[in-house]
Amino acid sequence: MKILVAVKRVVDYAVKVRVKPDRTGVETTNVKMSMNPFCEIAVEEALRLREAGAAAEVIAATIGPAQSADTLRTALAMGADRAVHVLHEPDPVRPLLPLAVAKILRAVALQEKPGLVILGKQAIDDDCNQTGQMLAGLLQWPQGTFASKVLLDKEKQKATVEREVDGGLETICLDLPAVITTDLRLNQPRYATLPNIMKAKSKVIKKVTPEDLNVDIRSDMEVIEVTEPPKRKAGVILSSVDELLDKLKNEARVL
Amino acid sequence: MSRRAAERLLRRLGPLAVEQPARGITHTQNGYSNNIVNSRRRFHCVPSSQYPQHGPRTTGAYDVQKSAGKASEVQKRAFGTAATHVPRNPAYAVLNSDDVSYFKSILGDSGVVQDEDRVAVANVDWMGKYRGASQLLLLPKSTTGVSKILSYCNSRRLAVVPQGGNTGLVGGSVPVYDEIRSVSIPCLQVIVSLAGMDKIISFDNVNGILTCEAGCVLENLSTFVENEGFIMPLDLGAKGSCHIGGNVSTNAGGLRFIRYGSLHGNVLGLEVVLANGTVLDMLTTLRKDNTGYDLKHLFIGSEGSLGVVTKISILTPAKLPSTNVAFLSCNDYISCQKLLLAARRNLGEILSAFEFMDHHCIDLAMRHLEGVQNPLPASPYKFYVLIETTGSDESYDKSKLEAFLLRSMEDGLVADGVIAQDISQASNFWRIREGISEASVKVGAVYKYDLSIPVEKLYDIVEEMRSRVGDNADVLGYGHLGDGNLHLNIVSSKYDDNLLAQIEPFVYEWTSAQRGSVSAEHGLGLMKAEKIHYSKSSEAVSAIDGLHQETAGPQFNPKSLQGSTSVCTVLKVPPIILQLNVKGMDLLYQVQISDVSKAFPGSVRKDGTDRRELEEIVRSRS
Numbered sequence: 001m002k003i004l005v006a007v008k009r010v011v012d013y014a015v016k017v018r019v020k021p022d023r024t025g026v027e028t029t030n031v032k033m034s035m036n037p038f039c040e041i042a043v044e045e046a047l048r049l050r051e052a053g054a055a056a057e058v059i060a061a062t063i064g065p066a067q068s069a070d071t072l073r074t075a076l077a078m079g080a081d082r083a084v085h086v087l088h089e090p091d092p093v094r095p096l097l098p099l100a101v102a103k104i105l106r107a108v109a110l111q112e113k114p115g116l117v118i119l120g121k122q123a124i125d126d127d128c129n130q131t132g133q134m135l136a137g138l139l140q141w142p143q144g145t146f147a148s149k150v151l152l153d154k155e156k157q158k159a160t161v162e163r164e165v166d167g168g169l170e171t172i173c174l175d176l177p178a179v180i181t182t183d184l185r186l187n188q189p190r191y192a193t194l195p196n197i198m199k200a201k202s203k204v205i206k207k208v209t210p211e212d213l214n215v216d217i218r219s220d221m222e223v224i225e226v227t228e229p230p231k232r233k234a235g236v237i238l239s240s241v242d243e244l245l246d247k248l249k250n251e252a253r254v255l
Numbered sequence: 256m257s258r259r260a261a262e263r264l265l266r267r268l269g270p271l272a273v274e275q276p277a278r279g280i281t282h283t284q285n286g287y288s289n290n291i292v293n294s295r296r297r298f299h300c301v302p303s304s305q306y307p308q309h310g311p312r313t314t315g316a317y318d319v320q321k322s323a324g325k326a327s328e329v330q331k332r333a334f335g336t337a338a339t340h341v342p343r344n345p346a347y348a349v350l351n352s353d354d355v356s357y358f359k360s361i362l363g364d365s366g367v368v369q370d371e372d373r374v375a376v377a378n379v380d381w382m383g384k385y386r387g388a389s390q391l392l393l394l395p396k397s398t399t400g401v402s403k404i405l406s407y408c409n410s411r412r413l414a415v416v417p418q419g420g421n422t423g424l425v426g427g428s429v430p431v432y433d434e435i436r437s438v439s440i441p442c443l444q445v446i447v448s449l450a451g452m453d454k455i456i457s458f459d460n461v462n463g464i465l466t467c468e469a470g471c472v473l474e475n476l477s478t479f480v481e482n483e484g485f486i487m488p489l490d491l492g493a494k495g496s497c498h499i500g501g502n503v504s505t506n507a508g509g510l511r512f513i514r515y516g517s518l519h520g521n522v523l524g525l526e527v528v529l530a531n532g533t534v535l536d537m538l539t540t541l542r543k544d545n546t547g548y549d550l551k552h553l554f555i556g557s558e559g560s561l562g563v564v565t566k567i568s569i570l571t572p573a574k575l576p577s578t579n580v581a582f583l584s585c586n587d588y589i590s591c592q593k594l595l596l597a598a599r600r601n602l603g604e605i606l607s608a609f610e611f612m613d614h615h616c617i618d619l620a621m622r623h624l625e626g627v628q629n630p631l632p633a634s635p636y637k638f639y640v641l642i643e644t645t646g647s648d649e650s651y652d653k654s655k656l657e658a659f660l661l662r663s664m665e666d667g668l669v670a671d672g673v674i675a676q677d678i679s680q681a682s683n684f685w686r687i688r689e690g691i692s693e694a695s696v697k698v699g700a701v702y703k704y705d706l707s708i709p710v711e712k713l714y715d716i717v718e719e720m721r722s723r724v725g726d727n728a729d730v731l732g733y734g735h736l737g738d739g740n741l742h743l744n745i746v747s748s749k750y751d752d753n754l755l756a757q758i759e760p761f762v763y764e765w766t767s768a769q770r771g772s773v774s775a776e777h778g779l780g781l782m783k784a785e786k787i788h789y790s791k792s793s794e795a796v797s798a799i800d801g802l803h804q805e806t807a808g809p810q811f812n813p814k815s816l817q818g819s820t821s822v823c824t825v826l827k828v829p830p831i832i833l834q835l836n837v838k839g840m841d842l843l844y845q846v847q848i849s850d851v852s853k854a855f856p857g858s859v860r861k862d863g864t865d866r867r868e869l870e871e872i873v874r875s876r877s
Contacts (some may be wrong), residue, residue, distance in 0.1 A: 014678035030576045032649075034677035070650070074676045144496060191630045191673035194583075198661050 001115035001154070001176075002057045005080065007039035007072040009023055009064050010125045025092040025226050026125070035071045038120025040078075040189040041182045045150060046118050047079045048187065051179040054152040055115070057081045061108050063088050063101055069205060076200035077192035083205040084108055086213070092222055095126075100217035102134035107213035109139060114177065116159065121146055121181040132181035142174040146183040152176075303563050327827025350391060350413060350445065358393055361403045366451065368392040377446050380429045381422045381493075382696060382703070384750075385781055387430025389444045394451040398526060398534055398565045404447055405563065414444045415530075417559040419501025421474065422493040424703050425780025427558050428501070449500050450707055452565065455479060464523060464540045466568040470502025485571040488515040492689035494561070500564045505555030508776030510689075513737035514607040514645070515572055518555055525551045526566035540568045553802075558778050561802070577649040578607075580681040583672035588669045588714040591638050595710070597668065598642060598815045601659040601848055605652055608643035609737035613717070616691045616733045619746070623694035630673045633831035640669075641688050643681075691733055692742075698729075699748040702755065704762055705734075706741045707772035713741050716765055719747065723757050740775040836874070 011017055012032040020027050035043075046058045060075035061084040062068045072083040086104055088096060103110035109117055117139075122129035144150070144161030148169065151160040157176045162169050164183050174180075192200075210217050238244050249255045358367045369391060378387040395401045411457045421428045430444035447472035456466040467476060473494040477487045489502060491509040501507075503525065506518050514520065524539040537551050554562055586593050591611050598606055610695050614637055621629055631639070646652040656674065663669040675681035694702045698802060708716065717732035720743065724730060728747035735742050743762065746755055763773050767789040774790070775781050787796055 012678045014682070032576070032578075032678060037677075037679075040676075067650075070653075077676075107402055187630070191582075192676055193631075194660055194669065194672040194674070197657060197674065198664075 001055045002059060003049060003055045004059050004061060004105075004109055004112055004113060004114040004117045005039070005042050005046045005075065005230070006063050006101075006117070006119045006131070007043060007060055007071050007075055008036045008120070008123050009033050009062065009068045010036045010123055013037055013124055019226055019228050020098045023225050023227055025223065027144055033067070033070075035074050036076045036120050036123050036125075038122060038124075038182055038184070039186070040120075041080050041186050042118040042120050043075050043080060044189040045147075045180075045182055047190070049116075049152055050079075050148070052152075059084060059112055059114065061086065061105065063096065063104055065089050072202055074192060076203045076205075077197045078190055079196060080203075082203055085205050085207050087207060087209050088217070094219040094221070095223060096217065097219055097221060098126075098128045098130035099134055100215075100219065101131050102138055103215045103217065104210055104213060105131070105135050106138045107137075107215050111213075115157075116152070116176060117141075119179070119181050121183050132179055136179040139177075139179070141178050143181070144174050144178045145181040147180050148183050148185045152179060154169075162252055179200070208243050267661060271550060317356070330505050337710055353410065354407075354413065355391065356440065357407060358391070358404065361407075361445055362395055362400055364395060365807055366394045366400070368394065368397065374446070377418060377448060378420065378429055379494075380424075380426050380848060382424060382701070383425035385429050385431070387416070387431040387444060387446075389446050392446045392448060394448055396451045398452075398528060400447075401447065401452075401563055401565055401673050402526045402532045402534050404445075405528055405530060408445060409531045416444050416446050417504075417563045418446050418448045418497035419470070419504070419876070420493065420496040421503060423501070424705070424777050425774070425782040427778055427780025431781055447563065449498060449563070449565070453498075456566065458483060459540065460484070462540075463476045463571040463573060464543075464568060465571050466498060466524075466538065466540060468566055469503070469564045471499050473497050473499055473502060480571050481574055484574050486511075486574045488521040488570065488572055489518065492692055499569070503555055503567055503569075504557060504559050504564050505778045506776070507737065508735065508740065510608050510610065510735070512735060513609055518569075519552055521570050522551060522555055522567060523570055525554055525564055525567040527551075527554050527562035529562045533713075534565075535562065538566050538568055542570070556778070558780065575645045577644075577646050577652045578678075578681065579635050579652055580675045580684050581642045581643045581656060581672055582630045582675075582684045582687075583640045583642065583660070583669045585638040585640060585668065586670050587637060590670075591640055591736060592710055594640060594663060594668045597663060597666075598659070601662075602642070602644055602655065605644040605646040605655065606642070606737075607645040608641065610641040610688050611642075611735070611736040612639050612688060612691060612733035613637060613714075613731065614639070616731045617687070619694045619729070619731065620687050620690050623697040624686070624690045627690065629687075631671050631679075638668050641684055652806075688733075691731065691744075695746045696730060696746050698746040700746070700750040702745040702747075702758055703777070704743040704745075704758075704773075705777040706743060706762070706766050706774050707775035708741055708766060708769050709741055709771065710736065710739050712769055713739065714780075716741070716762065717743060719765070720758065720762065723761065724754060727751075727754055727757075738775075745787065766790070830846075 009024065011028060012034045015032055016033075018027045019025075043058075043060065046055070049055050050058050058080045059082055060072055060080040062071055063086040064071075065088065069085055072085055076083055087109070090096065105117070107121075117135065119132045121132065123131075132145055133143060135141075135152070144159065144163060145162045147161045148164045149162035152158075153160070159174045159176060159178055159180065160171060161174060161180060162171045164185070175241065236247075238247065245255070279545075282516060307668075314481060316766050336708060355367060355369070374390055374392045375390045378389055379385070393404055395404060405415065407413075416430050417429070418428050430446060451470075452468040452470040453472065453475075454468050455471060455797060456468065458465050458480065463480075465480055465485075466474065473487065473489070473491070477490070477494065480487060488511060489509040490511045491502075491507060492495065497507070498701060503518055504521055508517065523541065524537050525535075526538040527535045529535060535550070554564060583594075585594065595609055596753055598609060614635075617639055620627060644656050653674075660669060660672055660674070664672070692703075695703075695818070706716065713734075713736070717730055720732045724745060728745045731744040732741060733747065734742040744862045745754070745758055763786050766773050772790045773786045777783075791799075
């Protein structure tokens with residue numbers, strides 16, 4: 001069984017993001033970029049499933065410009081077997097939205113025919129939390145989102161997923177093939193060791209374009225302006241309840 | 256005690272007063288018990304359990320007041336239940352309420368702290384090893400305030416300790432105290448903390464020159480300049496608490512030393528307040544200024560003994576966007592060395608840190624630090640190396656580092672390793688290295704040594720120390736291999752004099768034999784004040800002494816004690832401690848002999864002492 005893992009190249013989690021002076025987007029030049037943390041967790045889970053014997057091959061996929069190959073190299077250095085790079089130059093005015101990403105991944109999945117697709121639950125740059133769910137819908141596959149534990153049963157071709165929901169933990173059983181999105185507590189991603197980095201140099205990265213996959217990724221949304229949120233004003237310290245009532249009545253006008 | 260007995264005692268104790276920098280001669284060869292040796296090391300304690308009531312601590316004997324006309328100064332302290340009057344040290348005054356009100360008038364009520372809890376915190380160093388008994392903490396807010404404090408203390412002969420972040424590891428930032436004596440007595444030292452002077456004055460963001468006050472915390476400065484696209488030229492584990500003024504006064508080294516060099520090269524100007532209150536404004540932001548002696552270099556590394564640094568202008572290098580960190584393991588120390596050589600050649604201009612640690616350090620860090628995991632699990636490797644590169648092109652740097660590491664692995668220099676893929680992985684690696692110090696303190700007791708040794712021999716001392724202490728303690732060796740600087744830590748569950756005897760003076764003598772430095776970057780402070788002779792010739796020490804003497808010029812007029820007593824005491828011959836029973840009272844004499852060689856023939860110091868004079872004095876007071 002093959003596992004397809006989708007990864008995204010984003011601004012590093014530890015970087016303080018700034019808006020570009022012309023307000024067309026976020027500053028990304030000369031800023032450290034790395035793999036989305038949830039995607040790292042997804043790759044780690046796929047590798048663990050392969051090491052447990054539940055799968056034979058792990059394929060990493062990404063959509064982005066030429067530099068996204070670095071992210072694929074990281075996935076390969078962690079242990080993925082091969083990679084697919086869907087080339088797409090980002091346009092800040094018409095960014096690649098989750099629906100387009102889902103359509104592309106559907107095309108890749110139909111080509112590669114994996115038994116399981118694992119994605120991070122959301123990307124830390126747009127926080128959409130939509131791609132996994134849309135992909136499952138397009139493929140008509142069952143989905144287990146916000147997974148905090150995954151158990152694969154190879155003979156029965158079922159996956160038991162423990163999901164983190166608002167009320168606590170929900171355990172569901174999915175028939176394979178399925179889509180799983182990973183949450184933070186699923187695992188601790190491994191480091192890329194030197195021997196694996198060495199091996200990764202000889203692993204294959206297949207390059208394709210959205211046209212090759214017959215996917216129309218024309219975006220219906222246009223970004224007009226990006227601004228920082230207004231700075232939070234300091235609170236006011238009041239001295240008595242009367243003052244509070246007065247302010248609520250006259251200034252905030254909620255009473 | 257009869258006169259003859261006193262004389263005999265003096266004769267016996269004579270050789271002790273001589274610092275023996277010679278190789279291989281241990282103090283125990285003199286035939287005296289460890290007690291006295293240890294007391295000298297710690298400066299003031301002669302274990303004297305019969306006499307619970309103690310006198311004041313011994314700052315006085317170490318003052319830098321020139322004993323012109325006096326061959327020696329004898330500080331008499333009274334012990335025993337009969338003693339109610341604590342004799343005052345003639346050189347230092349005792350703090351009184353008039354002083355406190357004067358300070359309040361200059362600094363305001365908030366600037367004068369007598370609250371016991373806050374003063375108690377300022378009295379102890381970060382390791383909890385050195386504890387002072389000062390009762391007054393001053394927080395000036397400006398250079399004028401510092402100047403007024405110092406000129407007042409100078410006129411009143413009040414001893415002063417300047418304090419920054421109090422993160423020093425050699426007891427240089429806290430008032431000195433005699434651990435055995437615990438009676439509260441009028442304090443002799445005033446702590447002047449610069450924590451109130453934490454403004455950033457200006458930043459030239461074209462040239463990267465930062466001007467700020469001395470009390471700014473290093474981490475805050477780092478954040479500030481990083482916002483502007485620059486970085487501080489130094490980085491240490493203590494960055495969250497240490498002050499830049501303290502860093503400059505102690506010539507701190509740190510993790511970026513290998514790339515950006517020492518503070519002597521990066522500090523462009525200083526504003527310093529001298530001991531008599533004179534403000535010396537050398538706060539220039541010029542890169543080049545060859546007009547006369549460059550005085551600021553005297554203050555950098557002087558540990559507060561020549562003046563209190565109040566403002567600094569420092570050159571900050573540009574922040575380069577691409578940083579890569581690799582955590583590697585090696586099988587033996589030779590590989591670490593060869594790796595360093597290879598890194599210098601192959602990584603060259605992008606190498607920005609090269610740290611090594613042995614597996615004892617890693618084990619300790621894993622046990623005591625939270626949220627830290629070993630990046631190389633299940634590895635039996637002996638040594639670990641952390642390499643950081645900083646450059647301007649991400650992909651170029653990464654491929655260069657990868658190529659270098661893969662080649663090193665093929666050559667057998669590196670057994671295994673990981674490269675950080677994002678910033679949080681990189682911080683994890685650094686957390687391990689920076690947390691070793693923190694973890695060692697959690698074990699209980701730690702003896703820290705900071706040595707500069709030729710790289711080939713660096714690890715030998717660790718192995719020798721391990722065989723010496725055996726199972727009593729765990730010996731850690733780690734440090735800035737790129738600078739030839741070893742941090743030798745011996746951790747145990749509690750402080751133990753027997754363990755200490757195994758360690759010192761062996762470690763100093765060994766280092767001295769390798770012509771290394773007994774304090775690479777930590778400074779002398781209290782801990783190593785006497786040890787300067789291991790790394791500096793007596794002529795050099797005399798020259799340093801000369802600067803301190805009043806005759807060096809009215810500019811340097813430290814009548815009041817600047818800095819912890821320790822650095823000043825370096826310059827004087829250590830005292831002899833005599834315990835004599837005179838007229839039924841046991842008295843402790845601390846004898847400061849400014850002139851030694853006549854009294855102690857064969858000593859290294861060539862200055863003469865009239866020993867007969869000393870005997871006369873003792874006799875007359877008997």
